[in-house]
Structure formats: structure tokens, C-alpha cells
Amino acid sequence: MRITQSMMTSTMMSGLQGNYKRLDKYQEQMMTQRRINRPSDDPVGVASALQYRSQITATTQFEQNADDADAWLKYGDTVLTEVTQIVQRLSELAVQGGTDTVPKDARENIAAEVEQLYQQLISLGNSQFKGKYIFNGERTDQKPFPDDPIATAYKLDDGEVRYQVGAGITVSVNTLGEQVFGAHGDPSGIFTVVDNLKKALLADDTAGIQNAIPALQKNLETTITAQAEMGGKQNRLEFTLSRLGDLNINYMDLQSKVEDADISKVIIDLKTSESIYQASLDTMARIIRPSLMDFLR
CATH class of the missing domain: 1.20.5 (Single alpha-helices involved in coiled-coils or other helix-helix interfaces)
Structure with a gap:
């Protein structure tokens, strides 16, 4: 077979193009610092990289959900702390006003403070986090308590507000309003107890004032229990956030090993x-x- 000049030129040009493509490939990797710049570079690696990216996206979203849930719980804990402080103050006022030697005008002054604390409890019961009412179950867009819960009937929702913080893992962030404040007409509910205390103070009813003391203590225990449950959920979220952070670092490391040069x-x-x-x-x-x-x- 006769080897012509054209054949030699064609063969050498083909080799030269191959060498140039190889040079261009490494120049591109140097510029992008990535081993895979298109699917054809490594089809198997691309499949793995896409899977890692999907995992990173999902884990990042779970982290955001957990952050929002933690913020909700921290806000709820702040509200319950204030409720606890108010109930403690009401207990002090009941003890102070329940003494036989306290004159009527002093009890009326105490009743005035009790009324202010009563209004503050209503305000706390209607607390909102990012525009959502936190004590009305899943009906977060509806105000749970009327301006006067004693005179106006109300019905609270008992649904749970849940955040997804993992694959198939959710956490409830809300505390039911009835658990803390009681249902409408509940004689042991905080609104009814405070209203009865105020009426007893104004009526100069020593026995009625003294009866409010154990009722307030029971409400205080209920609020503290709700706050403890909330604290347990916060601890769980802290561990969840730590685990999600570790997972994201792991997935990013695996992605880097596949994609980066x-x-x-x-x-x-x-x-x-x-x-x-x-x-x-x-x-x-x-x-x-x-x-x-x-x-x-």
C-alpha cells in the first residue's frame, strides 16, 4: 500500500486535534477547578453528583424548617415565661388581698391591678409568630380569644402545627390554648379564676379571694408543664440541627470528591x-x- 502525502497529513492532523482536545480539557478543568463540566466527562459520576446535590437541597430545606420551628418554640417559650410571671404575681396579690386585716379600699386597688394582668393574659393568649396565632391549633389565621373571654364564648382548635425536619420526621411546635388558658366556661381555666379573684376583691369576699390561691397554683403548674414540654422539643431540634449540619457537610464532601478536580x-x-x-x-x-x-x- 502506497502511503501518500495526503494520508500522512490527514493522520498527523487527526493526532494533532486529539492532542489539542486533551489540552483544552485540562485547561477547562484548570479554569473551573471541576473534573466534570459536562455529562460526557463522566456519566457515572454525573449521576452520583446529581444525587448528592438532591440530598444537599433536601437537607438544606430541612435545616430551614428546623430553624423556623426552633424560632417558633423560642417565641412560645418567651410567651409562656411571661404567663408564668403573671400567674405568680396574681398569686402574690391573692395572698396579699386574702388577709382579713386588708381594708376594702386596698382590695379595690389590688382588683385594679388584677384587671390589668387579666388584660395582659388575653393579649398573650392572642400572641402571633410571623403573623400566625400560636395558641389556636392549626387555625393560625384566626384570633383564638375574644376581647373578654368570660363574657364572649370561644372555641379553640386542637390541631398541631408540625414542621418537617427530616425524611418522614416532623415536630409539633404549638402549644394548645386550652392547655394553658382553659376552655370557655372551664371553672379551673386561668381567665375564670382571675375573673373570680377580681370579683371577690371588689366584693370584699375574703373566702373567695383565698379560694383563688390554690386555683392559681394549679394554673401555674399547668403553664410550667407546658413550658417544660416546649423545652424538650427545643432540645430535640438542637440535636436535629446538629445532625442536619453534619449530613450537609458529608454530602458536600462526597459531591466535591466526585465533581472537583x-x-x-x-x-x-x-x-x-x-x-x-x-x-x-x-x-x-x-x-x-x-x-x-x-x-x-
Whole structure:
């Protein structure tokens, strides 16, 4: 078989193009610092990288959900702390007003403070987090308590507000209003107890005032129990956030191992490819000499 000049030129050009593509590949990896820049670079690696990216996206969303849930719980804990302080103050006033030696006008002054605390309890019962009422179950867009819960009937929702913080894992963040404040007409509910205390103070009813003391203590215990449950959920979320953070770091590390380039290796391959490409150009320049036909054109 006769080897012609055209065959030699075609073969060398094909080799030169291959060397240039290899050089271009390493130049691109050097610029992007990524081993995979298109699916054809590593089809199996691309599948793994997409899976890791999906896991990172999901875990990041779970982290955001857990952060929101934790913020809700912290706000709820602040509200319950204030409720506890008010009930403690009401207990002090009941003890103070329940003494037989306290004059009627002093009891009326105490009743005035009790009324202010009663109004503050209503305000706390209608607390909102990011525009959502926290004591009305799943009906977060509806105000749970009327301006006067004793005179106006109300019905609270008992649904749970849950945040998804993992695959198939949810956490409830709300405290039911009836658990803390009681249902409408409940004689042991905080609103009814405070209203009865105020009426007893105004009526100068020592026995009625003294009866409010154990009722307030029971409400205090109920509020503290609700706050303790909320604290347990916060502890759980702290562990969840820590675990999600570790998972994200792990997935990012795996993604990096699949997608990112080994820069030291890329530099060596790039320098080698540059040398090979330059040598190919030099070789072609020596082999492909101008012929007589080139001069006749």
C-alpha cells in the first residue's frame, strides 16, 4: 500500500486535534477547578453528583424548617415565661388581698391591678409568630380569644402545627390554648379564676379571694408543664440541627470528591499536554515540507 502525502497529513492532523482536545480539557478543568463540566466527562459520576446535590437541597430545606420551628418554640417559650410571671404575681396579690386585716379600699386597688394582668393574659393568649396565632391549633389565621373571654364564648382548635425536619420526621411546635388558658366556661381555666379573684376583691369576699390561691397554683403548674414540654422539643431540634449540619457537610464532601478536580494532578496533566501538543506542532512542521506544487500555486 502506497502511503501518500495526503494520508500522512490527514493522520498527523487527526493526532494533532486529539492532542489539542486533551489540552483544552485540562485547561477547562484548570479554569473551573471541576473534573466534570459536562455529562460526557463522566456519566457515572454525573449521576452520583446529581444525587448528592438532591440530598444537599433536601437537607438544606430541612435545616430551614428546623430553624423556623426552633424560632417558633423560642417565641412560645418567651410567651409562656411571661404567663408564668403573671400567674405568680396574681398569686402574690391573692395572698396579699386574702388577709382579713386588708381594708376594702386596698382590695379595690389590688382588683385594679388584677384587671390589668387579666388584660395582659388575653393579649398573650392572642400572641402571633410571623403573623400566625400560636395558641389556636392549626387555625393560625384566626384570633383564638375574644376581647373578654368570660363574657364572649370561644372555641379553640386542637390541631398541631408540625414542621418537617427530616425524611418522614416532623415536630409539633404549638402549644394548645386550652392547655394553658382553659376552655370557655372551664371553672379551673386561668381567665375564670382571675375573673373570680377580681370579683371577690371588689366584693370584699375574703373566702373567695383565698379560694383563688390554690386555683392559681394549679394554673401555674399547668403553664410550667407546658413550658417544660416546649423545652424538650427545643432540645430535640438542637440535636436535629446538629445532625442536619453534619449530613450537609458529608454530602458536600462526597459531591466535591466526585465533581472537583485534583488541581495538582490537573497542573501536571496540563503541562504534559502542552508539551505533547507543542511537540506535535514541531514534528508536523518538519515532516510536512512545501512541495513543488505549493510553489506552482
